[in-house]
Amino acid sequence: MFKKAILLISILIVILGFMSGMVSSYPLEVVDYRDAPSEISSISVITSKATPQFPEALVFEVQAGSDVPIVDVRLHFSVECDSFVKVVTEEKLNFTSSTKVSASYVWDMRYTGSLPTGTIVDYWWTITDSTGGKLTTEHQKVYFSDTRYSWKSMQQDKITLYWYSGSDAFAQRLLNTAIQGLSDLEASTGASLSRQVSIYVYSNTSDMLGAMLFAQEWTGGVAFTSYSTIIIGINDFNIAWGERALVHELTHMVNYQMTSNPYNHIPVWLDEGLAMYAEGPLESSFKEILVSALASDKLFSVRSMSSPFSTDSNLARQEYAQSYSIVDFLISQYGSTKMTALLAAFRQGSTYDDAMQAVYGFDMDGLYQAWLAFAEQKYITLSQAG
Numbered sequence: 319m320f321k322k323a324i325l326l327i328s329i330l331i332v333i334l335g336f337m338s339g340m341v342s343s344y345p346l347e348v349v350d351y352r353d354a355p356s357e358i359s360s361i362s363v364i365t366s367k368a369t370p371q372f373p374e375a376l377v378f379e380v381q382a383g384s385d386v387p388i389v390d391v392r393l394h395f396s397v398e399c400d401s402f403v404k405v406v407t408e409e410k411l412n413f414t415s416s417t418k419v420s421a422s423y424v425w426d427m428r429y430t431g432s433l434p435t436g437t438i439v440d441y442w443w444t445i446t447d448s449t450g451g452k453l454t455t456e457h458q459k460v461y462f463s464d465t466r467y468s469w470k471s472m473q474q475d476k477i478t479l480y481w482y483s484g485s486d487a488f489a490q491r492l493l494n495t496a497i498q499g500l501s502d503l504e505a506s507t508g509a510s511l512s513r514q515v516s517i518y519v520y521s522n523t524s525d526m527l528g529a530m531l532f533a534q535e536w537t538g539g540v541a542f543t544s545y546s547t548i549i550i551g552i553n554d555f556n557i558a559w560g561e562r563a564l565v566h567e568l569t570h571m572v573n574y575q576m577t578s579n580p581y582n583h584i585p586v587w588l589d590e591g592l593a594m595y596a597e598g599p600l601e602s603s604f605k606e607i608l609v610s611a612l613a614s615d616k617l618f619s620v621r622s623m624s625s626p627f628s629t630d631s632n633l634a635r636q637e638y639a640q641s642y643s644i645v646d647f648l649i650s651q652y653g654s655t656k657m658t659a660l661l662a663a664f665r666q667g668s669t670y671d672d673a674m675q676a677v678y679g680f681d682m683d684g685l686y687q688a689w690l691a692f693a694e695q696k697y698i699t700l701s702q703a704g
């Protein structure tokens with residue numbers, strides 16, 4: 319509307335100028351208008367797509383045309399996950415300027431780290447031509463999915479379970495275990511899921527490792543907490559282990575959803591201790607490690623177990639066993655309400671000592687002393703008496 323008005327005024331000036339004998343001063347007015355950058359570009363997108371090459375890469379491709387040469391093509395993408403800061407990546411693409419161009423970008427995840435299966439990536443383009451005309455496309459979504467298998471799915475409450483091997487009864491059993499595990503966890507800690515979780519059940523560990531770029535060989539299951547996705551390798555032969563592992567990983571998901579904040583994570587002993595506690599009674603192999611560590615007085619402090627566990631698997635197993643016992647102590651002696659309050663304090667971003675002090679009246683060193691008396695009574699004195 320505004321431009322039309324300018325054009326009209328320009329023509330009027332030309333006509334008036336012509337009438338008053340000043341025509342040579344004004345004829346460029348109309349031409350000037352035609353050369354000015356136009357917001358209404360003639361750029362059009364011919365094709366736009368993103369193709370997953372799971373789990374290594376995501377390939378983005380675009381073809382576009384315009385009446386005048388296209389000089390700039392940019393890809394923008396962001397990954398859908400829980401985050402306190404939305405990250406949008408912008409990539410300037412290489413191509414030969416022309417009125418019809420093709421450009422592509424390979425997001426090589428071997429350098430950036432991969433995404434779990436099922437993750438949605440949102441992407442769009444901005445394309446500029448030689449007159450400054452610019453087109454920003456609509457956003458498109460692509461599922462970065464593990465298409466090596468034909469997934470079936472089953473859903474209940476906040477859980478969607480995906481599997482490709484084994485009967486419906488096998489999947490139903492795992493789904494029931496997940497639902498029951500969440501219900502038991504809520505009874506003992508007050509903690510529950512707030513968002514949907516996807517569980518991908520691979521038929522064995524080696525299939526599962528094929529979905530990851532940087533997996534450790536001993537990885538049994540992984541909770542990608544900010545993506546609300548769990549991957550795990552379970553079949554009929556390891557199902558007893560699988561059910562415990564599934565509840566363990568789900569508990570990490572609940573812990574994350576209950577406490578995530580921009581400032582810090584919950585201490586590792588609490589995260590792993592709750593996950594071990596939710597699995598059920600401590601397995602005998604862990605119990606033996608705990609008893610022997612208590613008897614020989616070679617224990618990790620609560621403070622040291624707030625950081626990632628040892629890379630030495632024997633020492634790490636002791637840390638898991640101790641963490642279980644500390645959570646067992648807190649829940650059995652102080653109840654679920656205090657545990658709910660502790661998780662709420664961590665959600666506020668409290669320091670570890672402040673959160674413990676506010677809820678239980680002791681800091682991490684005080685917790686260690688109180689737990690030690692409890693554990694010695696439970697595992698040493700009682701076993702000697704019995």
Ligand SMILES: [Zn+2]
Nearest residue numbers: 566570590593
């Ligand atoms: Zn764990």
